[in-house]
Amino acid sequence: MYRRNFLKIGGLALMVSVHSACGEDSVTSNQKRIVVIGAGLSGLAAAQELHRQGHSVLVIEARKRIGGRIWTSTQWTDMPLDFGATWIHGPQGNPLTDLADQINATRLTTSYDRAVIYNTSGKPLSEAEEARMSDLRAQVFRALEQAQDGDTDASIRQVITPLINQFDEASQDYRFINFILNGAIEHEYSGSVERLSAHWYDSDREFEGDDVLFARGFQVIPELLAQGLQIELGQVVKEIQWQRSPVRVITQKTEFSADHVVVTLPLGVLQANTVRFSPELPRSKQDAIAKLGMGVLNKCYLRFADVFWDADVDWLEYIPARHGEWTEWVSFKQAANLPVLLGFNAADWGRAIETWSNEQIVASAMQTLRTIYGVSIPEPIDYQITRWATDPFSLGSYSYNRVGAVPKMRQELAAPLEKSIFFAGEASHQDYFGTAHGAYLSGLRAAQEILNL
Numbered sequence: 292m293y294r295r296n297f298l299k300i301g302g303l304a305l306m307v308s309v310h311s312a313c314g315e316d317s318v319t320s321n322q323k324r325i326v327v328i329g330a331g332l333s334g335l336a337a338a339q340e341l342h343r344q345g346h347s348v349l350v351i352e353a354r355k356r357i358g359g360r361i362w363t364s365t366q367w368t369d370m371p372l373d374f375g376a377t378w379i380h381g382p383q384g385n386p387l388t389d390l391a392d393q394i395n396a397t398r399l400t401t402s403y404d405r406a407v408i409y410n411t412s413g414k415p416l417s418e419a420e421e422a423r424m425s426d427l428r429a430q431v432f433r434a435l436e437q438a439q440d441g442d443t444d445a446s447i448r449q450v451i452t453p454l455i456n457q458f459d460e461a462s463q464d465y466r467f468i469n470f471i472l473n474g475a476i477e478h479e480y481s482g483s484v485e486r487l488s489a490h491w492y493d494s495d496r497e498f499e500g501d502d503v504l505f506a507r508g509f510q511v512i513p514e515l516l517a518q519g520l521q522i523e524l525g526q527v528v529k530e531i532q533w534q535r536s537p538v539r540v541i542t543q544k545t546e547f548s549a550d551h552v553v554v555t556l557p558l559g560v561l562q563a564n565t566v567r568f569s570p571e572l573p574r575s576k577q578d579a580i581a582k583l584g585m586g587v588l589n590k591c592y593l594r595f596a597d598v599f600w601d602a603d604v605d606w607l608e609y610i611p612a613r614h615g616e617w618t619e620w621v622s623f624k625q626a627a628n629l630p631v632l633l634g635f636n637a638a639d640w641g642r643a644i645e646t647w648s649n650e651q652i653v654a655s656a657m658q659t660l661r662t663i664y665g666v667s668i669p670e671p672i673d674y675q676i677t678r679w680a681t682d683p684f685s686l687g688s689y690s691y692n693r694v695g696a697v698p699k700m701r702q703e704l705a706a707p708l709e710k711s712i713f714f715a716g717e718a719s720h721q722d723y724f725g726t727a728h729g730a731y732l733s734g735l736r737a738a739q740e741i742l743n744l
């Protein structure tokens with residue numbers, strides 16, 4: 292989510308026992324056999340480009356669906372829900388806008404200008420509280436800017452400690468500062484302020500324009516990119532033998548061989564070492580994998596019989612007594628005319644509640660909504676909840692710059708090895724990490740690296 296600016300101002304199967312990337316007989320001399328691991332946006336972008344240029348491409352994907360961290364639930368037939376990416380952040384000049392235009396995808400706008408902030412007791416901020424919030428926000432970002440001029444990196448929490456420690460833990464100011472850290476930083480970057488690098492947390496770049504979401508869900512983009520591609524679902528890669536020709540990719544079911552392999556495994560999966568690289572990856576790449584951070588952003592969609600909240604706002608924000616609990620909400624009334632609220636939880640709190648049952652999560656969400664809208668509001672008629680940190684094929688939501696990491700590590704992550712394996716994925720994009728467009732652009736970059744050989 293692009294919170295910071297706002298807060299500053301207010302399958303097709305291919306089966307043989309050892310497969311080649313496509314039927315070898317049909318491969319012409321200039322045509323390369325390429326296996327792309329992962330049918331998320333980066334993998335599909337790479338595969339589509341290489342396929343368009345005449346290469347023989349096979350995408351292999353662990354899940355039983357394409358899209359990866361773009362995943363549209365169709366459980367509520369009148370409202371597709373995005374469990375992963377929702378918005379094109381900054382549609383102006385964004386390459387995803389061109390793709391959406393190609394298919395005339397209907398887009399709906401949400402705006403950070405249509406927002407209301409509630410204090411801990413559930414009342415909209417008074418003018419005095421708003422003024423205090425602006426003042427503290429300026430102090431927080433001034434402290435972070437000053438820290439960026441220093442020689443030694445520290446976590447955002449460490450940098451803010453002298454400021455926040457001026458206030459009693461039970462005070463409004465203390466809660467306001469934690470709200471700023473959570474809403475403006477943790478929800479955007481998905482990392483905890485305890486670990487986000489004060490030097491580099493915001494080393495990303497942005498496109499302009501109000502965020503838009505897809506009326507039919509973000510899935511329309513992976514579906515477009517998947518057209519005409521050979522994709523094998525349910526193939527969990529276990530090992531990549533890359534210092535040999537052809538490269539061998541071993542899954543839990545079979546093996547594939549290819550001239551080149553594009554690896555789009557999420558940073559969380561690379562960190563967990565569930566896929567073995569043989570030989571081991573070079574030290575610089577291992578270092579980048581270990582030092583960059585994989586954060587968490589989770590969603591809890593609540594559907595009600597009717598709207599009981601402010602119908603004309605998109606963003607509802609709450610200043611909790613405890614750091615990070617149910618701070619950010621989106622209403623789908625204005626954008627989609629549906630009585631649906633989406634509560635976000637990021638970083639440590641987002642990770643912690645993944646162990647809870649659905650009922651516990653909904654009860655906790657309702658406690659916050661009752662503080663704001665009163666005890667008599669109705670129970671939701673349905674809900675849908677994500678758990679990205681424990682999803683074995685992403686192990687987190689998106690990457691962030693952790694203390695000890697530097698932006699250049701994303702180039703290390705992206706660097707190809709010996710013309711045999713190439714790397715893409717949101718974490719490998721130095722400027723647009725953590726986003727769908729970053730993933731898409733990284734896929735195009737990896738495809739170009741192969742085309743340039």
Ligand SMILES: Cc1cc2nc3c(=O)[nH]c(=O)nc-3n(C[C@H](O)[C@H](O)[C@H](O)COP(=O)(O)OP(=O)(O)OC[C@H]3O[C@@H](n4cnc5c(N)ncnc54)[C@H](O)[C@@H]3O)c2cc1C
Binds near residue numbers: 360589
């Ligand atoms: C909750 C949430 C909200 C977000 N909101 C936004 C947003 O609003 N806007 C935005 O721009 N971005 C957003 N993002 C980020 C965006 O979704 C991602 O950056 C992007 O989708 C990542 O694409 P990718 O191709 O790099 O990775 P992925 O989509 O994760 O693709 C990698 C693929 O590899 C597969 N895989 C993993 N392990 C194996 C294995 N062993 N064998 C075979 N396949 C494997 C995975 O299943 C997956 O399909 C959000 C993400 C989350 C989770």
